[in-house]
Amino acid sequence: MSWPEFGIIAFRVVVTFVLLLVVTVINVWAERKILADMQSRIGPSRAGPWGILQTVADGLKLFFKESVIPRKVELGMYLLAPFLAIIPAFLIFMMVPWGKPFMIGDHEVALQGADLNIGLLFILAMSSMAVYGVVLAGWSSGSKYPLLGAVRATAQAISYEAAMGLAMVAVVVFTATQGEGGTLSMAEIVERQTGTWGDISPVLSFVPRWNLFPQFVAFVIFLVAIVAETNRAPFDLVEAEQELVGGFHTEYSGMRFAMFFLAEYVNIFSMSAIAATLFLGGWAGPTFEGSLPGLISGSLPTIYFLIKTYAIVFIFFWLRATLPRLRYDQLMTLGWKRLIPAALTWLVISTVAIGFRQFGAPWS
Amino acid sequence: MSPYFESYLTVGAFAALGVVLVLGILGVASILRPDNPTKAKKLTYECGVDAVGSGWSQSYIRYYVFGLLFVIFDVEAVFIFPWAIILEDLGVFGLVEMLVFIGILLLGLVYAIRKGVLQWE
Numbered sequence: 294m295s296w297p298e299f300g301i302i303a304f305r306v307v308v309t310f311v312l313l314l315v316v317t318v319i320n321v322w323a324e325r326k327i328l329a330d331m332q333s334r335i336g337p338s339r340a341g342p343w344g345i346l347q348t349v350a351d352g353l354k355l356f357f358k359e360s361v362i363p364r365k366v367e368l369g370m371y372l373l374a375p376f377l378a379i380i381p382a383f384l385i386f387m388m389v390p391w392g393k394p395f396m397i398g399d400h401e402v403a404l405q406g407a408d409l410n411i412g413l414l415f416i417l418a419m420s421s422m423a424v425y426g427v428v429l430a431g432w433s434s435g436s437k438y439p440l441l442g443a444v445r446a447t448a449q450a451i452s453y454e455a456a457m458g459l460a461m462v463a464v465v466v467f468t469a470t471q472g473e474g475g476t477l478s479m480a481e482i483v484e485r486q487t488g489t490w491g492d493i494s495p496v497l498s499f500v501p502r503w504n505l506f507p508q509f510v511a512f513v514i515f516l517v518a519i520v521a522e523t524n525r526a527p528f529d530l531v532e533a534e535q536e537l538v539g540g541f542h543t544e545y546s547g548m549r550f551a552m553f554f555l556a557e558y559v560n561i562f563s564m565s566a567i568a569a570t571l572f573l574g575g576w577a578g579p580t581f582e583g584s585l586p587g588l589i590s591g592s593l594p595t596i597y598f599l600i601k602t603y604a605i606v607f608i609f610f611w612l613r614a615t616l617p618r619l620r621y622d623q624l625m626t627l628g629w630k631r632l633i634p635a636a637l638t639w640l641v642i643s644t645v646a647i648g649f650r651q652f653g654a655p656w657s
Numbered sequence: 658m659s660p661y662f663e664s665y666l667t668v669g670a671f672a673a674l675g676v677v678l679v680l681g682i683l684g685v686a687s688i689l690r691p692d693n694p695t696k697a698k699k700l701t702y703e704c705g706v707d708a709v710g711s712g713w714s715q716s717y718i719r720y721y722v723f724g725l726l727f728v729i730f731d732v733e734a735v736f737i738f739p740w741a742i743i744l745e746d747l748g749v750f751g752l753v754e755m756l757v758f759i760g761i762l763l764l765g766l767v768y769a770i771r772k773g774v775l776q777w778e
Binding site for chain 1: 661663664665666667668670671672674675676678679682683685686687689690691692693694698699700701702703704705708713714716720723724726727730731734737738741742743744745746748749752755756759762763766770775777
């Protein structure tokens with residue numbers, strides 16, 4: 294590997310990482326501020342302008358907090374669990390292209406952690422891995438409520454993961470018809486959503502070519518599934534204070550607890566980014582190349598990506614302010630009796646429709 | 658180096674950076690924070706009241722059934738993703754084949770629902 298290539302990889306890794314962390318810190322603040330607005334409170338207002346440094350202040354505070362390890366814990370697993378929770382959360386975001394690739398000399402710089410050809414499968418794998426962090430944290434704590442919380446979290450995550458995967462398959466089948474052959478690469482999926490639906494009918498020439506329109510049902514299923522997958526309200530039974538105290542991380546304190554907290558917010562952002570990439574076209578959008586200065590038209594895709602992702606992140610916060618928590622049996626009923634059959638049925642309908650377009654009707 | 662290995666190398670670098678970052682944060686915290694465990698502090702917190710009995714509790718057998726069902730749907734994903742990618746090459750035969758597969762899967766789910774194993778009571 295030559296030095297410029299190495300530099301590009303280092304650049305991609307570091308910039309993606311920094312972007313993820315900065316955005317997560319802002320998200321924690323944004324959630325508190327938005328919730329406060331929705332509940333007619335002021336919210337954080339002291340640290341920095343509009344309290345924007347509140348998260349930083351909280352983080353600094355946690356550095357100085359004692360991290361008590363109870364006597365009954367399984368020490369090895371107890372120490373390993375925060376890593377297992379947060380590393381997959383980081384790795385998920387890696388697959389998301391957050392800007393249009395550009396050229397430096399004759400090297401292409403993709404604004405994305407890495408473009409694996411199995412990108413979507415990698416995301417599914419990593420979101421499964423994140424369950425281990427939760428299970429081991431609850432199990433190793435040697436305490437009843439964390440154990441219950443962990444079992445609940447696992448059952449919930451695996452239930453909604455099935456629906457999430459099936460919604461993804463519908464998108465993959467559809468994407469395969471939009472270009473040369475099928476693909477699981479996130480960069481390629483975005484590439485195929487650039488432009489408009491103008492080729493179908495001139496009326497649609499102002500409608501962007503997002504998967505959202507043909508795959509709207511899959512989008513709704515995916516959205517519900519990612520809210521459940523990240524254990525957010527109204528699916529936050531994992532940390533239902535009234536019955537389970539703090540859930541699986543009750544026995545964690547100080548910086549070790551902060552790792553679980555960080556993982557939750559990293560997951561919210563990455564999952565929203567994936568939803569934006571699969572259904573809302575990721576960075577795709579008009580860049581006005583030629584009529585705007587190069588720097589502005591070059592950074593517009595990144596801005597589009599952030600706007601789309603934040604639209605979905607906002608839905609997360611909105612849901613939390615609006616909906617009461619589900620009961621556990623309602624959660625399981627929704628997952629297995631509504632969402633999975635709906636996802637399977639949609640997959641069949643959408644695939645048969647695509648089959649008619651690609652292969653023609655069987656009787657013709 | 659081929660782009661294939663290069664992208665996996667990037668994934669490795671990213672994971673390593675993540676581990677280093679978490680280790681760094683926890684390391685710095687362990688230097689800065691006070692550390693004076695007492696006997697009372699090292700008790701299991703649970704819910705604030707002194708814990709009764711062992712740290713273990715029984716959980717509902719239903720969770721196990723859901724675990725089994727999940728394995729079925731996860732294995733299904735293993736079959737269905739490759740199929741989704743090469744659907745165009747497989748043609749009508751591949752399409753019908755997978756419809757039969759999904760049909761059997763749906764039938765199984767309906768059977769599980771009718772049997773009441775997904776009932777949470």
